[in-house]
Amino acid sequence: MNSTVYIGNKSIMNYVLAVLTQFNKENAEKVIIKARGKAISRAVDVEEMVKNRFLPDVEVKEVKLGTDQIKNEEGKLINISTIEIVLSK
Amino acid sequence: MNSTVYIGNKSIMNYVLAVLTQFNKENAEKVIIKARGKAISRAVDVEEMVKNRFLPDVEVKEVKLGTDQIKNEEGKLINISTIEIVLSK
Numbered sequence: 001m002n003s004t005v006y007i008g009n010k011s012i013m014n015y016v017l018a019v020l021t022q023f024n025k026e027n028a029e030k031v032i033i034k035a036r037g038k039a040i041s042r043a044v045d046v047e048e049m050v051k052n053r054f055l056p057d058v059e060v061k062e063v064k065l066g067t068d069q070i071k072n073e074e075g076k077l078i079n080i081s082t083i084e085i086v087l088s089k
Numbered sequence: 090m091n092s093t094v095y096i097g098n099k100s101i102m103n104y105v106l107a108v109l110t111q112f113n114k115e116n117a118e119k120v121i122i123k124a125r126g127k128a129i130s131r132a133v134d135v136e137e138m139v140k141n142r143f144l145p146d147v148e149v150k151e152v153k154l155g156t157d158q159i160k161n162e163e164g165k166l167i168n169i170s171t172i173e174i175v176l177s178k
Contacts, residue, residue, distance in 0.1 A: 040130040044170040048156045052168075063152035065174070067137045079141075081133040085154070 003028045007035035007043045015046045020054055023089060030061070033085040036068060040083045047085045055089075062086040092117045096124035096132045104135045109143055112178060119150070122174040125157060129172045136174045144178075151175040 003022040007015055015033070022028040035043035051058050064084040072078050092111040096104055104122070111117040124132035140147050153173040161167050 038127070038130050040133050041127050041170065044129050044154050044172060047154060048168070048170050052156060060154060063154065065133050065136060065149060065152065067141060079137070081130065081137050083133060 002030045002032060004032045004034055005046075007033060007039045007046060009039070012042060012045050012049060015042070016049050016054070019046065019050050019087070023055060023058070023087075030086060030088045033087065034082070036070075036082045037080045040081060043083050043085060047087065050087065058087050058089055060085060061088045091119045091121060093121045093123055094135075096122060096128045096135060098128070101131060101134050101138060104131070105138050105143070108135065108139050108176070112144060112147070112176075119175060119177045122176065123172070125159075125171045126169045129170060132172050132174060136176065139176065147176050147178055149174060150177045 003026060005015055005018045005022065019031050019033065022031045033043050033047055047060065066082045067079050068082050069077050070080050092115060094104055094107045108120050108122065111120045122132050122136055136149065155171045156168050157171050158166050159169050
């Protein structure tokens with residue numbers, strides 16, 4: 001089973017707990033951490049904290065970088081960078 | 090020849106130009122984009138802009154995530170996330 005955790009503006013620990021829950025309670029084999037724009041740095045913080053402090057057996061299997069198009073406040077299409085970090089046990 | 094571009098607080102275009110210069114003028118085969126903390130999102134922006142707008146032949150060969158320890162303003166050691174994006178022609 002694969003699960004995805006989307007990184008937003010909450011504190012890092014919220015997302016760390018979400019990842020730990022997927023691995024521990026839901027028995028996920030892979031958890032994908034996804035983020036866009038400025039939340040990308042926070043996604044790396046979450047991955048590093050999960051791996052270094054809580055689940056040393058978890059590995060980063062893949063890191064995918066990309067671009068999405070979103071509408072800004074004025075309704076104009078703009079590019080925003082994306083990251084997907086695939087963690088697996 | 091490998092070259093490294095460190096991402097700081099300048100505008101994205103500065104770093105895009107630095108990467109293009111390494112590939113074009115210096116004939117680098119690989120360029121490594123490195124960033125820490127909040128600059129990580131900007132590093133992805135630079136990589137995406139280089140690849141999508143300027144050098145479509147360039148590939149992301151590897152993305153390494155990690156943690157550095159740095160001293161904060163009070164002299165206390167804190168963890169900061171890092172990224173290395175390896176681009177190659």
